[in-house]
Amino acid sequence: DTGVSQDPRHKITKRGQNVTFRCDPISEHNRLYWYRQTLGQGPEFLTYFQNEAQLEKSRLLSDRFSAERPKGSFSTLEIQRTEQGDSAMYLCASSGDGLYEQYFGPGTRLTVT
């Protein structure tokens, strides 16, 4: 399978705990995006990388959220001190340089209890 992959697919955590998600983009894609989606809504942009550089962060990305893409390949999204409001689907997408179309992974569904 050469699509975008995400791990884990589901995560249940208690409030206050830290969680980390991983995204592996399509191998030749140098742009990687993180989005968050709540029930009944469209995905909302969080941040994106071109290679290893994080180029933009949404105001939705509070200081409890951090994303990295250290080698320009896979990326991680960490949420510290999780809150119930963090419960959502976290989606990763990738695209090739100069191309607009983004291809999404299956998402990680986070439930904070």
Next chain:
Amino acid sequence: GESVGLHLPTLSVQEGDNSIINCAYSNSASDYFIWYKQESGKGPQFIIDIRSNMDKRQGQRVTVLLNKTVKHLSLQIAATQPGDSAVYFCAENSWGKLQFGAGTQVVVTP
């Protein structure tokens, strides 16, 4: 602020009929739009895209129409099948990131 939105939250269509899903956008500077299909528990799946220098683009069983005068986008699905049941989103490319509307649930009935 500027936004992308959908007119109808739910569309019920009989199998074999054509479906039309509408989307309004407000950013007149937008130059690229994408339609995605999202099935329950899955990530959005790219269907078709269109650039602002085009009025129409066709894919396999799908057609996207763009009316820049009234800032309107539509997705037509020909001969709708049960597998087309999903939520459909239009998205606007805004400086490399996508801005999505709330989505339209398409329900295909036998």
